[in-house]
Amino acid sequence: MSALSPSPSSSIDPTAARDLLARAREVRANAYAPYSRFHVGAALLAADGRVFTGCNVENASYGLANCAERVAIGKAVSEGAREFLAIAVTGPEEVTPCAPCGACRQVLYEFGPDMPLIMPSPGPDGYEVTSVGALLPGAFGPARLAESQGGK
Template sequence: MSLERWIELAWEVREHAYAPYSQFRVGAVLVGSQGQCFQGCNVENLSFGLTNCAERVALGSAVAAGVREICQVVVVADTEIPISPCGACRQVLAEFGNPEVWLVNRHRSEVFRLEDLLPRAREGILDRRGD
């Protein structure tokens, strides 16, 4: 499957987002190491703190299907500039590799490696090499 198709799937799933409070809809597609494709959209909650981001919804489906390595992430939103995964999503995605992360709006796209968006994600407080 191509990047164009992943972007198309992300826009399609974005339409299913549950965003009654913010009206801010996000779609995501994650691609596993074997080419498996998983879609997710954001699911808001009145408390906002319990809202599930599109990336983590897609990741839950991927993990439930047995995927343990993510190679590509596509995130779409109808914003002026392409949006980036939040810090929580970045950290959770880091458990499953260092994928390319495509940030897409209606006019352009940008691509990063996850480690560029969240350096040292697997080290942090558990890195004891400095002791």
């Protein structure tokens, strides 16, 4: 486990974790990253068993780039999925954890603060698990909006 506020790896089946990580590595090859050359892949497991993948898509206007995690979420939502069991994210290195950026953490939090996040690791399992909420303490989420609107 890394210093990324790990949660118990028992929160996801090891076979499922490795499968999601393999899918993330596979889609990483499709990344469009001519500027950073930092290829990222993500694989998102929906509650209905479907897996939605995404890779980063950069743009010459840097702020318009799309991260792999947000591409996967966008694909899933556009296909009707709203509940997710886990997400795997991998960067260019095979065994180095690649945590989502702040914007992706916020988007993932919207759909599951407790969602397990799987990243590659040099450890004996080949992966580590944390949660979206652990990576974004004090997140602004739907519950906060409800509070400000009098619980509506």
